[in-house]
Amino acid sequence: NAGVTQTPKFQVLKTGQSMTLQCAQDMNHNSMYWYRQDPGMGLRLIYYSASEGTTDKGEVPNGYNVSRLNKREFSLRLESAAPSQTSVYFCASSELAQYFGPGTRLLVL
Amino acid sequence: QKEVEQDPGPLSVPEGAIVSLNCTYSNSAFQYFMWYRQYSRKGPELLMYTYSSGNKEDGRFTAQVDKSSKYISLFIRDSQPSDSATYLCAMSESSNSGYALNFGKGTSLLVTP
Numbered sequence: 035n036a037g038v039t040q041t042p043k044f045q046v047l048k049t050g051q052s053m054t055l056q057c058a059q060d061m062n063h064n065s066m067y068w069y070r071q072d073p074g075m076g077l078r079l080i081y082y083s084a085s086e087g088t089t090d091k092g093e094v095p096n097g098y099n100v101s102r103l104n105k106r107e108f109s110l111r112l113e114s115a116a117p118s119q120t121s122v123y124f125c126a127s128s129e130l131a132q133y134f135g136p137g138t139r140l141l142v143l
Numbered sequence: 144q145k146e147v148e149q150d151p152g153p154l155s156v157p158e159g160a161i162v163s164l165n166c167t168y169s170n171s172a173f174q175y176f177m178w179y180r181q182y183s184r185k186g187p188e189l190l191m192y193t194y195s196s197g198n199k200e201d202g203r204f205t206a207q208v209d210k211s212s213k214y215i216s217l218f219i220r221d222s223q224p225s226d227s228a229t230y231l232c233a234m235s236e237s238s239n240s241g242y243a244l245n246f247g248k249g250t251s252l253l254v255t256p
Binding site for chain 2: 065075079082092124130133134136
């Protein structure tokens with residue numbers, strides 16, 4: 035039982051490049067979330083999916099898109115990366131409390 | 144004003160001490176309260192999950208909620224160097240699918256041998 039897994043663990047991008055962060059959970063949870071964590075800012079919600087087939091914006095959605103591929107998988111896409119998107123990205127899933135993945139560290143140069 | 148306030152610390156205590164970590168909040172509709180532990184370069188790990196007011200104990204950890212004061216606490220007894228981490232409080236109005244969690248910014252704890 036792996037819980038929430040994220041790939042890649044670390045990525046370096048140049049400004050303007052695109053990439054997709056992958057997230058999968060094996061806990062049969064309905065809801066999934068994407069957060070970013072920055073020093074002094076705490077955890078901020080980017081997008082969430084309350085159930086398969088639905089997605090909604092969180093606090094900081096600009097510059098991101100998401101896809102709930104199926105009940106297990108929820109991906110986050112950066113279409114044109116900017117240095118302001120340098121951050122640590124966490125995926126989470128929940129029925130009651132939220133359970134987090136190990137994170138993806140993204141550096142945009 | 145942020146909905147959830149948490150002193151960032153750092154808080155440094157000797158091994159064996161009792162640690163008290165706290166959060167205050169402004170939204171009286173919050174009913175579900177959580178504490179997460181986050182080690183450096185790792186994801187947040189759920190420690191405690193409580194509903195409404197009262198205490199909940201799990202081993203060396205006790206979570207306390209005082210809704211009348213809008214104040215929650217996490218107590219760690221017999222603290223160990225392995226407890227050194229950042230502790231995040233989180234709370235929400237609902238437990239329904241897709242609920243939004245409101246996080247504190249975290250308190251950094253260092254337990255020295």
